Amino acid sequence: MHISGKIGIPVGIVMLIIGGFIAASSFESWEEAEKIENFMSEPSTEIILKYIDEDEAGSAGWYLMIQAEYSLDNNGDDIVDACNGLNITITDSQGNDMNSTSGNIYCGLDDNREMAGLDKSHVDINDGWMIVGIVCDTLDNAEMNGHWETSRNEKGEEGEVWVQTGENDRCEIGEQYTISSNQEMVLFDRDTQAGLEIRGLFELCGGLCCAICSLIFLIGAVISGFAMKPGESAFTTMELGGASPVPVSGEGTTVPGSTPGVVFGAGPAIQPSPVPLAEESKDEPVESSSDALKKKFLAAADKITESEEPEKE
Numbered sequence: 001m002h003i004s005g006k007i008g009i010p011v012g013i014v015m016l017i018i019g020g021f022i023a024a025s026s027f028e029s030w031e032e033a034e035k036i037e038n039f040m041s042e043p044s045t046e047i048i049l050k051y052i053d054e055d056e057a058g059s060a061g062w063y064l065m066i067q068a069e070y071s072l073d074n075n076g077d078d079i080v081d082a083c084n085g086l087n088i089t090i091t092d093s094q095g096n097d098m099n100s101t102s103g104n105i106y107c108g109l110d111d112n113r114e115m116a117g118l119d120k121s122h123v124d125i126n127d128g129w130m131i132v133g134i135v136c137d138t139l140d141n142a143e144m145n146g147h148w149e150t151s152r153n154e155k156g157e158e159g160e161v162w163v164q165t166g167e168n169d170r171c172e173i174g175e176q177y178t179i180s181s182n183q184e185m186v187l188f189d190r191d192t193q194a195g196l197e198i199r200g201l202f203e204l205c206g207g208l209c210c211a212i213c214s215l216i217f218l219i220g221a222v223i224s225g226f227a228m229k230p231g232e233s234a235f236t237t238m239e240l241g242g243a244s245p246v247p248v249s250g251e252g253t254t255v256p257g258s259t260p261g262v263v264f265g266a267g268p269a270i271q272p273s274p275v276p277l278a279e280e281s282k283d284e285p286v287e288s289s290s291d292a293l294k295k296k297f298l299a300a301a302d303k304i305t306e307s308e309e310p311e312k313e
Contacts, residue, residue, distance in 0.1 A: 070115070071113055115132065148161070
C-alpha cells in the first residue's frame with residue numbers, strides 16, 4: 001500500500017468517528033429541550049427575574065402562563081374568559097411600570113389562538129396552563145408584533161411578506177424585573193429552550209458536514225493507497241530494516257575488469273618478481289632458488305675480501 005493510504009485511512013476513520021459523535025450530540029440537546037419541567041418556574045403570584053443576554057443576540061423571552069382554557073369566550077366579547085378580572089403588572093428595579101415596553105398581555109381571542117399554537121409547539125397544551133403574555137421577547141421570536149400577509153412584488157410575483165405592527169420588547173441587560181399577578185402564574189423560559197434547539201441544529205449540521213468530508217477523504221485515501229505503487233526510495237529501505245531489497249548470493253558477482261577479492265576501484269594487485277634460478281643443464285640437476293642465491297652471496301664476499309688485502313712488497 002502507498003504511504004498516502006497508510007496515513008490517510010486512519011485519519012479519515014478518526015474524522016468520521018468525530019463527526020458521528022458531534023451529530024449524535026445534537027439529539028441529546030433536543031432531548032434536553034423537550035424536558036418542559038426544566039424551563040418552568042414554581043407557581044407564584046410574584047416572580048422576580050434578571051434579564052441576561054449572554055450571547056448579546058437578543059432573547060426569545062419568557063411565556064407568562066395561568067391556569068385556564070384557550071379560546072373560551074362565553075360572553076362573546078372577543079376576550080378570553082380567563083382574562084376577566086386578571087391583573088398582571090411588570091415593573092423594573094426602580095418600580096417603573098414596564099408593561100408597555102418589556103412585555104405584553106394577550107387576551108384578545110385571535111391573539112389567544114396564536115398563544116395556543118406557541119403552547120402546542122414549545123410547551124404542553126394539555127398541562128392546564130395557558131399562555132397569556134410574553135416578557136422580554138426582544139427578537140419577537142413569537143411573531144406577536146406583526147403578521148405575514150400575501151402580496152405581489154414589482155414583477156407581479158406572489159409571496160409572503162412580514163408586516164410589522166408593533167415594537168419588540170425592550171429589556172435592559174442586567175435589569176431586574178418583577179412580575180406580579182392577582183392569581184397564581186408560572187414563567188416558561190422559552191429563550192433557554194430555543195438556545196438548546198439552535199445548538200442541536202448547529203451540532204447536527206456540523207457533525208454531518210464533518211462526517212461527509214471525512215468519508216470523501218477516506219474513500220480518496222483508500223483509492224490512492226491501493227492504486228499508487230510504493231516508490232523505490234530511501235523510505236523503502238528504511239522499512240526493510242536497512243537491508244537491501246535486492247537479494248545477494250553468497251558468492252557475489254564479479255565486476256568486469258576487476259580482480260575477485262579486492263576492493264572495487266583499486267589498482268591491480270602487485271605480483272612478486274620471481275627469483276632467477278640457476279641455468280638449467282641437461283647433465284646437471286636444476287638448482288633451487290635458495291642454492292643459487294647462496295652461491296652468489298659467497299662469491300661476492302670473496303671478492304670483497306680479496307680487494308681489502310694489502311699488496312705485498
